[in-house]
Amino acid sequence: MNDTYIPSGGPAGKLRRLAARQLARQPLQIVLNRALISFTFDDFPRSAAWTGADILERFGWRATYFAAAGYAGSQNHLGALFKPGDLLRLRTAGHEIGCHTYGHLDSGCAPVEAVMADCARNRRALAAMGHESELGVFAFPYGEASPATKKALSQRYRALRGVQPGINRGHADRALLKAVPLDGGKAGLARALDAVRDAAANPGWLIFYGHDVSERPSQWGCTPDFLDEVCQLAADLSCRVMTMGDALTRIETPQAERVS
Template sequence: MNQTAYNPDEVVYRPRGGLTGRVQKHFARRLGVTPLKIKLDRPIITFSFDDFPKTAMELGAARLKARGWRGSFFVSGGLAGVSNHHGDLFDPEDLEALQADGHEIGCHGYSHLDASRLTAEAVASDAARNRAFLKEAGLHRAPASYAFAYGEATPQAKKRLLETYSSLRGVQPGINRGIADRGLLKAMPLDGGEAGLKRALAAVKEVRRNPGWLIFYGHDISKSPSEWGCTPEFLDVVLHAVEQSGAQVRTQSEALKAILARQ
């Protein structure tokens, strides 16, 4: 199916719901799995931000760096300079500054497309366009990690993208442990207000009790966040819990390397 690029002036796009959406997600998660064996004595936690709003850099990256940590920022080149429901999004010059600071710049597809509605080749082509954008923006390292926009994938897209990227992330809630899918890693959101904060803290507690790889993903950070964002206080509470957990905090690509090294 054809799908146009994300338009920030239109109503916020939402992936398919209902029975069709549930079936699609089931197949994406169950088929085309690339096994990743995860056996850790000490948990690993990754903080990632999608799209990404300037507040994720100004309030998110800064908070991570203050603790000696770094995060993964997933970029859609077509959103550079855009203002939308997340606020003002990144400018190209922000990318070099983040990478120079040690943060990871990952690929989120150039046009922020729903991969479940596209052929695998169309998804790969859009990702290649994004890599070209990142190179043009002055990034000296090609992205090693990919995050599916909206968390939507297909078995075919997972396999195709793993030809280029070392790992792919979705948005299915959970902790990666045992045998995970390298082509659709689970992640926990940094959103949802008080209920979302409780879920995030429960995930930190759980990964401390039973070590695995916990990936957080967020968007905007502000006093009045979007549906997919959080307040600075929300993030501070989660960061404090992670500090207390004794977990290693690594970017997505660094975490994967550490896990593979144990094999």
């Protein structure tokens, strides 16, 4: 695994991303009477498993953690990555573990067979670490997808999350859900708070994705105060906060909206 890997850019990369957004869509009708928010963490650093989880738990909420088992016990630009014990701690506390491939593959370029095999390896590795529960959701490493990988992964997981910015409303794509980053310092915090306000004013499913949560975060992470401020606004605006799996169940059960 190469921590400095950068997905391909230029015309070819743009065309592939456009194709991924437009093709192999899996329709998901989202009709909500109140904003629904899911906090997700990719890779995932120990700081997200402890500091991030502690903040969310203070509000009574749980998150979805996308694990790439090949990173377990290692350290990179995000800090120390999760250990097997972190999986047990999160699962016991009610958080959700999702799939992020084993080797953090660029699923926009890798052959479909390689992506599916790497996901199977990830499930086996996480089970060997003690997490034998089903991995119901998937996040594309680097946010990179292709129509072929979307189609194949949709056969295995309830929903797939990308990194295209936005809030999921109306006719959404279950195979490439939009998300908003938890990074970028002051400007990123303003963007995240605006997204919460937007979701509250025009109810939709807002999925946040982050990485490390520390006082000196990486380029892809945030501080504890950043995350706490986002959570506080979500609470003040009476947003529902659920794991991705629980949010999907809520969305797929329209009668729950009518009686709440």
